[in-house]
Amino acid sequence: MNGFGFVQLRKLLYNSPVRIIGSHLDITHDKYNEQQLELSALEAKKANKAKSEFLSSMSHELRTPLNAILGFSQLLENDRKSPLTHVQKEKIGYINSSGNHLLSLINEVLELSAIEAGKMSLSIEAINLKEAIDESILLVQGLAEQNQITINRLETELSVLVVADYIRLKQVLLNLLSNAIKYNRQGGSVTVEWEISRDNIIKIKVIDTGIGISLKKQDKVFDSFNRLGQENSAIEGTGIGLMVTKNLVELMKGRIGFESIENVGSTFWVELALSEQVNTEKVLLTTNQKISGDIDKIESEPSVKKRVLYVEDNSVNQKLMSFFFEAFEPLELSIADSAEKGWEMLSKQMYDIILMDIHLPKMNGIEFTHHLKSLSAFEHIPIIAVTAAAMKQEIDETNDIFDYYLTKPINISELTTALKNYQ
Numbered sequence: 317m318n319g320f321g322f323v324q325l326r327k328l329l330y331n332s333p334v335r336i337i338g339s340h341l342d343i344t345h346d347k348y349n350e351q352q353l354e355l356s357a358l359e360a361k362k363a364n365k366a367k368s369e370f371l372s373s374m375s376h377e378l379r380t381p382l383n384a385i386l387g388f389s390q391l392l393e394n395d396r397k398s399p400l401t402h403v404q405k406e407k408i409g410y411i412n413s414s415g416n417h418l419l420s421l422i423n424e425v426l427e428l429s430a431i432e433a434g435k436m437s438l439s440i441e442a443i444n445l446k447e448a449i450d451e452s453i454l455l456v457q458g459l460a461e462q463n464q465i466t467i468n469r470l471e472t473e474l475s476v477l478v479v480a481d482y483i484r485l486k487q488v489l490l491n492l493l494s495n496a497i498k499y500n501r502q503g504g505s506v507t508v509e510w511e512i513s514r515d516n517i518i519k520i521k522v523i524d525t526g527i528g529i530s531l532k533k534q535d536k537v538f539d540s541f542n543r544l545g546q547e548n549s550a551i552e553g554t555g556i557g558l559m560v561t562k563n564l565v566e567l568m569k570g571r572i573g574f575e576s577i578e579n580v581g582s583t584f585w586v587e588l589a590l591s592e593q594v595n596t597e598k599v600l601l602t603t604n605q606k607i608s609g610d611i612d613k614i615e616s617e618p619s620v621k622k623r624v625l626y627v628e629d630n631s632v633n634q635k636l637m638s639f640f641f642e643a644f645e646p647l648e649l650s651i652a653d654s655a656e657k658g659w660e661m662l663s664k665q666m667y668d669i670i671l672m673d674i675h676l677p678k679m680n681g682i683e684f685t686h687h688l689k690s691l692s693a694f695e696h697i698p699i700i701a702v703t704a705a706a707m708k709q710e711i712d713e714t715n716d717i718f719d720y721y722l723t724k725p726i727n728i729s730e731l732t733t734a735l736k737n738y739q
């Protein structure tokens with residue numbers, strides 16, 4: 317049972333009068349107790365479901381204004397026709413980084429609630445540990461360079477296979493690595509090593525030479541929203557990363573822990589089971605599709621105007637997309653504010669690409685897409701979802717019908733790359 321359910325259940329049980337007379341129970345009381353327990357469990361389940369639904373809709377509501385904040389600030393930052401001054405760029409940079417901070421907070425809260433609600437689906441397989449570590453290091457290299465931190469990695473040709481979910485393992489490594497960089501000192505180092513610690517168990521260590529964690533704070537490290545005093549520092553964070561990390565490790569049937577000395581450094585470690593297929597050649601990896609947007613390239617493409625239809629009811633989102641397309645002349649944008657309007661426009665003119673919001677007033681974007689994909693006249697048109705529905709479960713449920721899936725707030729370079737793919 318997850319934390320929320322347990323708290324609910326405990327509250328109900330401890331407030332229940334049955335417990336008071338429970339010390340001298342007869343069979344009828346036992347039965348009564350059992351029924352109460354079932355009732356409480358049901359209540360807890362209902363409360364959990366309500367919490368999940370609340371978080372999902374909150375995430376949606378927060379993403380919509382964030383889409384405008386981050387979208388317009390990216391447009392300003394990349395505006396080549398009227399470039400910003402240095403000072404303006406710096407100011408926009410603050411809007412961007414604060415917006416992104418808020419976004420990571422929303423994402424982590426969602427992630428945590430998905431874990432708590434038991435909605436996190438993992439695909440456990442034999443993962444090549446060295447490859448997962450290499451890829452994770454690559455992703456934090458930029459952050460390390462900014463902070464003048466050197467990353468050392470155990471050099472080994474041994475390809476160890478661990479039992480894990482590839483994407484989640486990378487998420488765990490990224491969290492530990494970025495913490496080791498963030499809470500380091502200038503010119504410090506981070507070392508990643510792994511060893512076989514016990515029978516069939518591999519211990520991965522992320523060692524840093526940073527600020528460390530004082531003894532009196534150590535028992536709160538995995539608490540959610542506890543930044544152990546760093547909330548007053550310039551180091552950005554949400555205080556949920558380690559909590560999510562711990563949950564993910566445990567979902568992969570592993571263990572996580574740390575040792576730390578204040579002002580000397582910390583070693584965070586993760587133990588995972590070794591796969592029986594040790595030293596096999598290559599493992600099939602489900603890597604995240606890498607998006608490397610290049611806004612300029614769209615402009616330099618041959619200028620046959622392709623038509624893009626954007627089905628979106630929110631006027632600020634419509635404006636954002638219009639501004640975006642103004643800068644990229646080979647593509648011409650038309651907007652429909654409902655599926656019904658979109659259908660009317662599609663019956664008059666062919667479009668090359670459709671951008672589809674999901675939460676639309678009457679017929680929603682998923683139904684509309686299903687409808688279009690079932691008709692031979694439209695089945696070939698690429699349909700890109702542009703949506704605030706960003707919970708993994710929501711994405712998994714709808715991913716198959718769309719040719720591409722973009723979540724709000726829109727990342728301009730990701731949008732550019734997606735459009736380029738279908739141009």
Ligand code: ADP
Binds near residue numbers: 499546
């Ligand atoms: P945050 O988003 O604040 O980094 P985490 O959940 O990842 O949240 O970590 C919780 C807190 O634990 C951090 O705010 C920081 O005070 C402390 N912490 C985590 N990793 C390290 C580390 N490698 N060295 C020192 N302190 C750390």
